[in-house]
Amino acid sequence: MKNALIKLFDTLEPYFTGSGKYKALEPIFDATRTLFLFPSPKTKTSPFIRDHLDLKRYMSFVILALFPVLLFGIYNTGFQSGVAQGQQFGLIQCFLVGAYYVLPIIIVSYGVGFLWEILFAVIRKHKISEGFLVTGLLFPLTLPPTIPLWQVAVGISFGVVIGKEIFGGTGRNLLNPALTARAFVFFSYPISMSGEIWVAANNTIDGFSGATALAITGSGAKDIVQALTDKGFDLPHLFFGLIPGSIGETSAFCCLLGAAFLMITGIANYRIICGGISGLIITSILCFFISEGHDTWAHAGPLYHLCAGGFLLGISFMATDPVSAPGTNPARWIYGVCIGFFTIIIRVVNPAFVEGVMLAILFMNVFAPLLDHMVIQYKTSKRIPNV
Amino acid sequence: MEKLTINKGFKLKIAGRPDAFIKKIPPQKTVAVSALDIPYIRPKLLVQENERVQTGSPIFCDKRDRTIQYVSPATGLIKEIQFGPRRRLLAVIIECEEQDDYLTFDPLSDLNVIETEELISHLKKGGLWQCFRQFPYKDTANSEHRPPMIIVSLDGNDIFSPNPGVLLKNQHDLFEFGLNVLKKFSQNIIVTVRESHSNNLESSQKYVTHLVPDIFPSWDPGVVLYHLKNSFDDNVSWCISVDHLIMMAKFLSTGHYPVEKLVTISKPDELKPHYLIRQGMPIKSFIGTIPKKNLVSTGQFNGRLASIDDYAGFFENTFNVIAVDESEQMFGFVHLGTDKLTMSKTFLSCLTDHDIAVDATLHGEERACINCSYCENICPNDLMPQFIMKALVTDEIEDALQLGLLDCCRCGLCAYACPSKIELSEILTNGIENYYATISKS
Numbered sequence: 001m002k003n004a005l006i007k008l009f010d011t012l013e014p015y016f017t018g019s020g021k022y023k024a025l026e027p028i029f030d031a032t033r034t035l036f037l038f039p040s041p042k043t044k045t046s047p048f049i050r051d052h053l054d055l056k057r058y059m060s061f062v063i064l065a066l067f068p069v070l071l072f073g074i075y076n077t078g079f080q081s082g083v084a085q086g087q088q089f090g091l092i093q094c095f096l097v098g099a100y101y102v103l104p105i106i107i108v109s110y111g112v113g114f115l116w117e118i119l120f121a122v123i124r125k126h127k128i129s130e131g132f133l134v135t136g137l138l139f140p141l142t143l144p145p146t147i148p149l150w151q152v153a154v155g156i157s158f159g160v161v162i163g164k165e166i167f168g169g170t171g172r173n174l175l176n177p178a179l180t181a182r183a184f185v186f187f188s189y190p191i192s193m194s195g196e197i198w199v200a201a202n203n204t205i206d207g208f209s210g211a212t213a214l215a216i217t218g219s220g221a222k223d224i225v226q227a228l229t230d231k232g233f234d235l236p237h238l239f240f241g242l243i244p245g246s247i248g249e250t251s252a253f254c255c256l257l258g259a260a261f262l263m264i265t266g267i268a269n270y271r272i273i274c275g276g277i278s279g280l281i282i283t284s285i286l287c288f289f290i291s292e293g294h295d296t297w298a299h300a301g302p303l304y305h306l307c308a309g310g311f312l313l314g315i316s317f318m319a320t321d322p323v324s325a326p327g328t329n330p331a332r333w334i335y336g337v338c339i340g341f342f343t344i345i346i347r348v349v350n351p352a353f354v355e356g357v358m359l360a361i362l363f364m365n366v367f368a369p370l371l372d373h374m375v376i377q378y379k380t381s382k383r384i385p386n387v
Numbered sequence: 388m389e390k391l392t393i394n395k396g397f398k399l400k401i402a403g404r405p406d407a408f409i410k411k412i413p414p415q416k417t418v419a420v421s422a423l424d425i426p427y428i429r430p431k432l433l434v435q436e437n438e439r440v441q442t443g444s445p446i447f448c449d450k451r452d453r454t455i456q457y458v459s460p461a462t463g464l465i466k467e468i469q470f471g472p473r474r475r476l477l478a479v480i481i482e483c484e485e486q487d488d489y490l491t492f493d494p495l496s497d498l499n500v501i502e503t504e505e506l507i508s509h510l511k512k513g514g515l516w517q518c519f520r521q522f523p524y525k526d527t528a529n530s531e532h533r534p535p536m537i538i539v540s541l542d543g544n545d546i547f548s549p550n551p552g553v554l555l556k557n558q559h560d561l562f563e564f565g566l567n568v569l570k571k572f573s574q575n576i577i578v579t580v581r582e583s584h585s586n587n588l589e590s591s592q593k594y595v596t597h598l599v600p601d602i603f604p605s606w607d608p609g610v611v612l613y614h615l616k617n618s619f620d621d622n623v624s625w626c627i628s629v630d631h632l633i634m635m636a637k638f639l640s641t642g643h644y645p646v647e648k649l650v651t652i653s654k655p656d657e658l659k660p661h662y663l664i665r666q667g668m669p670i671k672s673f674i675g676t677i678p679k680k681n682l683v684s685t686g687q688f689n690g691r692l693a694s695i696d697d698y699a700g701f702f703e704n705t706f707n708v709i710a711v712d713e714s715e716q717m718f719g720f721v722h723l724g725t726d727k728l729t730m731s732k733t734f735l736s737c738l739t740d741h742d743i744a745v746d747a748t749l750h751g752e753e754r755a756c757i758n759c760s761y762c763e764n765i766c767p768n769d770l771m772p773q774f775i776m777k778a779l780v781t782d783e784i785e786d787a788l789q790l791g792l793l794d795c796c797r798c799g800l801c802a803y804a805c806p807s808k809i810e811l812s813e814i815l816t817n818g819i820e821n822y823y824a825t826i827s828k829s
Binding site for chain 1: 401523616617618619621622682684686687688689690691692707709711712713714715716717718719720721724727728729730731732733734745746747748749750751752754755756757758759760761763769771773774788789790791792793794799800802803804805806807808810812813
């Protein structure tokens with residue numbers, strides 16, 4: 001099997017390298033070959049021994065951590081579709097219906113995104129970076145299952161080109177490309193991204209609302225927790241995720257599984273995740289006590305804020321993107337806490353944007369270099385100078 | 388004895404530890420004075436081909452300071468002078484005679500009566516002054532300068548460098564004498580040893596001032612200096628390795644150039660004694676034959692790439708034979724990896740505790756820096772190699788210096804750890820050397 005593969009790639013190689021016919025497509029050839037056959041060239045300079053961890057494995061661990069979220073997202077899309085049509089789908093039917101809605105979105109996201117990646121790799125003559133594997137999967141998970149596919153294509157194009165490639169590609173981007181793509185879709189096509197669009201179904205029964213938990217408010221005597229419970233958004237549902245919402249965000253449990261995996265393996269920095277969660281909890285407790293009415297999200301308390309919306313998806317997988325996050329440890333704590341803080345502030349103070357985490361992360365992405373700068377200034381001032 | 392707390396570094400167990408007995412290598416037909424391992428040198432040849440040299444007579448000196456000489460470790464005819472590209476001197480090869488004919492100097496037995504200036508000129512003539520290295524560039528020490536401290540590390544540059552217990556055996560008097568020589572230059576003499584090597588030092592143990600943990604490279608003088616220094620002035624300390632100190636003591640007490648050298652070889656699956664060789668012996672004579680694909684280095688993390696046809700250099704006492712397995716693994720990036728060397732937690736090997744075999748391949752391809760901080764987490768001197776690298780590649784040398792570039796001990800761990808396979812160590816080393824070249828011109 002392996003020898004056959006090596007032989008196959010070796011026979012194809014002349015076409016894609018040197019003066020071959022398809023020289024322009026060399027990055028695709030190279031990416032495919034290294035996907036199947038992991039390269040390990042000889043070290044030319046000291047240190048002569050190197051760690052086995054490389055970027056391919058680094059990124060595939062994020063994909064691995066996203067699997068529970070993705071699988072549950074597919075299942076839940078099918079399940080919600082059943083609920084909207086007044087039916088109870090079985091496990092397999094949920095997956096099939098879910099896959100029918102979700103897979104095209106993922107395929108379009110990967111397909112269009114990779115086209116841009118390849119185009120830039122060909123023009124810039126470098127190898128295709130693995131970073132897009134994560135971006136291309138994260139972006140669909142932040143979208144509602146009803147999104148038109150052409151908007152997915154436009155969104156990922158914006159995310160890859162404006163969010164990443166114009167800065168110079170992976171490693172040089174200021175903002176998280178997946179969130180840049182989502183923000184673009186969110187502001188450009190508000191009709192597809194807000195309101196009662198969170199459940200995909202052909203014909204819905206009367207009185208069914210596809211709104212997310214964050215869009216709900218109480219009224220008068222009815223406080224927010226009561227209003228949420230009435231609509232089916234009680235805490236167990238919010239935690240395990242059988243609720244309408246964007247594909248990947250609904251299950252707090254699956255997001256926490258992924259986050260735990262990433263923190264244990266050291267791929268995501270625990271400081272960002274822990275900082276984010278503590279920032280959110282502290283801010284929501286403060287809001288709980290200073291809010292006047294009992295009927296808004298300000299009075300929802302930390303558990304509801306943690307489990308509702310996309311906060312856990314964002315803090316586990318998008319805020320921890322090492323490129324757009326700060327590179328020093330104290331800055332990572334500040335960054336995390338600020339994301340938690342701004343998420344609550346946007347949710348509570350600005351009802352126009354019910355989902356605050358996307359804007360909070362993008363906002364802190366912009367400040368990450370400044371935080372780094374301050375930490376580095378402090379650290380160098382503590383060093384005994386050597387010049 | 389004080390214990391230094393150093394938390395960061397390479398903590399994994401790797402295979403290849405040398406055994407603690409000595410094997411003597413018989414005399415060889417040729418030896419050489421190698422110029423490959425001498426940092427910063429601009430050699431000026433003092434001999435010609437077919438000229439006869441004595442043991443201890445100068446072969447070449449450093450153009451920057453002609454009093455610093457590199458001397459012959461054997462008696463015989465100069466057989467060949469090897470040059471590399473752009474007429475860079477590689478080695479001067481000497482055909483050995485059977486009997487050593489030493490260039491003799493007056494032995495110095497009483498340090499109290501000798502002037503420091505005389506001692507310096509004595510060491511320079513004997514070809515041993517260059518044993519003193521001066522921070523932060525680790526160039527040959529400036530003999531007019533008196534350092535705030537001299538660091539003597541009993542362990543070498545590699546994890547598997549000669550064990551000081553083996554090295555100092557029966558030479559404890561020389562070690563004491565050597566330390567007294569150092570007191571002529573500085574009152575603050577630091578002697579460090581790895582924790583695991585501290586128990587068989589016998590009578591030399593009382594001279595150890597600092598114990599360092601068994602984490603590579605905490606015994607490197609650069610790391611020790613970083614963790615000990617209190618002020619800006621400490622930056623220009625000196626260091627000397629223990630085998631050079633013994634050589635110096637032997638030279639001063641006998642008046643003859645000491646030609647013996649103790650080296651270790653780390654290689655997979657074989658008996659690995661310490662080897663007692665003559666300075667400048669061909670590497671082949673003690674390494675033996677190795678598989679063609681394997682690579683020879685003089686330090687797994689911070690040595691040079693040596694060829695099997697090279698000669699042992701003045702500054703080298705560890706040789707690693709590292710296997711090279713360039714074969715492509717199917718879906719290599721998803722292997723469970725129970726035997727893969729990694730400081731991350733992404734392979735199952737992080738749960739086991741056995742010695743892991745090493746190989747000299749990159750395990751991946753070069754990519755852009757993703758700011759993951761793995762290099763920062765392993766740097767023993769609290770540097771942020773990723774930010775220094777970015778400053779250097781954008782030519783912001785001032786920023787790089789601000790970030791502590793000159794505290795870099797060049798251990799190579801940053802490049803070891805980098806998942807993007809960026810040559811951080813090479814970039815930082817070049818940064819230091821270019822800066823040094825610039826300031827020493829002006």
